[in-house]
Amino acid sequence: MTPTPAYIAETSFHVRYAETDAMGVVHHASYIVYLEEGRSHYARSRGTSYAEFERGGLILVVAEVQARYHRPAYYDDRLTVRCWIEHMGTRGLTFAYEIIRAATDEKLVTAHTRHICIDRNGQVTRLPEAWRTWGHS
Amino acid sequence: MTPTPAYIAETSFHVRYAETDAMGVVHHASYIVYLEEGRSHYARSRGTSYAEFERGGLILVVAEVQARYHRPAYYDDRLTVRCWIEHMGTRGLTFAYEIIRAATDEKLVTAHTRHICIDRNGQVTRLPEAWRTWGHS
Amino acid sequence: MTPTPAYIAETSFHVRYAETDAMGVVHHASYIVYLEEGRSHYARSRGTSYAEFERGGLILVVAEVQARYHRPAYYDDRLTVRCWIEHMGTRGLTFAYEIIRAATDEKLVTAHTRHICIDRNGQVTRLPEAWRTWGHS
Amino acid sequence: MTPTPAYIAETSFHVRYAETDAMGVVHHASYIVYLEEGRSHYARSRGTSYAEFERGGLILVVAEVQARYHRPAYYDDRLTVRCWIEHMGTRGLTFAYEIIRAATDEKLVTAHTRHICIDRNGQVTRLPEAWRTWGHS
Numbered sequence: 001m002t003p004t005p006a007y008i009a010e011t012s013f014h015v016r017y018a019e020t021d022a023m024g025v026v027h028h029a030s031y032i033v034y035l036e037e038g039r040s041h042y043a044r045s046r047g048t049s050y051a052e053f054e055r056g057g058l059i060l061v062v063a064e065v066q067a068r069y070h071r072p073a074y075y076d077d078r079l080t081v082r083c084w085i086e087h088m089g090t091r092g093l094t095f096a097y098e099i100i101r102a103a104t105d106e107k108l109v110t111a112h113t114r115h116i117c118i119d120r121n122g123q124v125t126r127l128p129e130a131w132r133t134w135g136h137s
Numbered sequence: 138m139t140p141t142p143a144y145i146a147e148t149s150f151h152v153r154y155a156e157t158d159a160m161g162v163v164h165h166a167s168y169i170v171y172l173e174e175g176r177s178h179y180a181r182s183r184g185t186s187y188a189e190f191e192r193g194g195l196i197l198v199v200a201e202v203q204a205r206y207h208r209p210a211y212y213d214d215r216l217t218v219r220c221w222i223e224h225m226g227t228r229g230l231t232f233a234y235e236i237i238r239a240a241t242d243e244k245l246v247t248a249h250t251r252h253i254c255i256d257r258n259g260q261v262t263r264l265p266e267a268w269r270t271w272g273h274s
Numbered sequence: 275m276t277p278t279p280a281y282i283a284e285t286s287f288h289v290r291y292a293e294t295d296a297m298g299v300v301h302h303a304s305y306i307v308y309l310e311e312g313r314s315h316y317a318r319s320r321g322t323s324y325a326e327f328e329r330g331g332l333i334l335v336v337a338e339v340q341a342r343y344h345r346p347a348y349y350d351d352r353l354t355v356r357c358w359i360e361h362m363g364t365r366g367l368t369f370a371y372e373i374i375r376a377a378t379d380e381k382l383v384t385a386h387t388r389h390i391c392i393d394r395n396g397q398v399t400r401l402p403e404a405w406r407t408w409g410h411s
Numbered sequence: 412m413t414p415t416p417a418y419i420a421e422t423s424f425h426v427r428y429a430e431t432d433a434m435g436v437v438h439h440a441s442y443i444v445y446l447e448e449g450r451s452h453y454a455r456s457r458g459t460s461y462a463e464f465e466r467g468g469l470i471l472v473v474a475e476v477q478a479r480y481h482r483p484a485y486y487d488d489r490l491t492v493r494c495w496i497e498h499m500g501t502r503g504l505t506f507a508y509e510i511i512r513a514a515t516d517e518k519l520v521t522a523h524t525r526h527i528c529i530d531r532n533g534q535v536t537r538l539p540e541a542w543r544t545w546g547h548s
Contacts, residue, residue: 013150014177018170018301022294022349028473029292029443033155036440040151040213050154051213062439066477075296076177076188155440157433159486164429165336166306173303199302203340212433287424288451291461292444307429314425314487325487350451350462
């Protein structure tokens with residue numbers, strides 16, 4: 001049996017000047033924000049929004065970030081963030097990512113982020129069912 | 138004689154979570170980065186790129202920023218930055234901006250930024266002719 | 275009658291690499307964050323904290339920012355932010371600032387920010403009396 | 412034989428408002444910048460500066476970041492970044508970190524960053540000897 005391939009959300013944008021640093025390249029912390037934008041787009045492309053999720057009284061806390069930097073990006077580069085669910089649990093999930101230079105298809109960054117669902121009182125809680133089905137394409 | 142209306146460049150994007158602050162709204166410094174993105178888009182939409190400008194050995198230094206904050210923006214809001222040239226000089230220029238919530242057309246921020254053209258040696262110098270014609274629509 | 279000179283709060287810190295950009299200097303939006311740090315320090319040095327202010331149900335909204343950039347700062351530079359109250363109103367106030375390179379005493383940025391006091395319901399309201407006396411040294 | 416304990420550099424600062432997000436806590440990407448500040452301070456406390464390192468024609472590229480988020484930090488919290496060298500190679504090194512709330516000594520974030528030394532031509536090269544001795548306390 002082959003596994004069902006994950007749904008992959010892709011979003012593209014230009015590198016902003018503020019996101020570069022004195023080395024002349026995109027600062028490594030800026031990519032962490034790009035990953036987040038990848039997740040936001042994932043939710044939007046699934047027909048919902050992380051903003052709605054929070055309005056429903058739940059928060060998806062970032063428990064872990066792991067990123068590998070393969071090649072630099074530069075100001076004004078068009079980047080594509082590919083984002084998919086690598087692991088779906090009952091109370092948390094793991095997203096995986098690739099950040100690609102759109103013009104050359106070079107892989108710049110690969111990353112994972114692990115998240116835990118908590119409620120208004122800070123208690124770890126079950127992910128809503130609508131999110132739990134996201135792992136499937 | 139009526140003045141020639143300025144060319145206006147518009148670009149839109151979603152507010153990123155990292156751009157918000159503990160008040161629950163977009164942090165005021167994030168808009169300064171949005172203005173820059175408006176300028177970058179202005180250059181792109183004029184058929185060039187600020188990256189090329191810098192590769193040509195010139196830098197457009199920010200000499201002054203002035204921004205008025207009228208209404209807050211929130212995570213995931215779709216914003217539109219409208220950017221045009223308010224004043225074109227021989228060695229510098231002033232951009233004007235409006236940042237608008239796309240869904241409601243509300244004006245959130247109005248701003249101006251003043252720039253001076255310098256060369257590799259840090260000397261104030263003439264703007265290239267290609268840029269000097271930008272003020273016209 | 276000579277006016278009472280304003281109380282001036284000074285705080286110093288090193289430029290972080292993330293705050294620089296591809297021009298090799300501190301990005302102009304980073305200084306807007308330094309101004310905020312200057313205000314935070316102002317409150318601390320007056321024996322309170324803006325965090326307490328917010329816990330009291332009030333928010334000091336940024337209504338306007340105006341900054342002039344005189345000279346660049348570089349990674350690892352030690353900067354000093356001098357912050358004082360330029361105008362104190364009943365429902366708002368204006369801070370003024372100088373950002374200085376500590377090693378050379380050069381003035382890098384001068385700025386003003388205007389703020390309005392609002393309550394939990396978003397209504398403009400009176401500044402607490404404890405803050406209103408801050409203008410005096 | 413017991414291993415020589417690593418030299419640990421500690422630096423402290425207040426959380427800036429701009430570093431928080433709409434959850435009311437420090438945004439997870441802000442800690443990545445704090446780690447960098449920890450490294451900068453490490454170099455300073457060893458009697459040199461990463462700025463000098465770069466002036467010498469070398470760059471310490473970030474190859475990997477891994478961070479675990481244990482507890483949130485809030486605006487105006489005083490944080491301490493503890494930074495030490497976990498592994499020293501000939502052409503790269505790994506820093507380890509703890510970020511602690513100074514008032515309560517709670518561990519908020521633990522992290523590692525892996526770096527590679529490159530020269531002006533982008534070639535991987537040997538770390539200078541002065542840096543290679545840093546692993547020892």
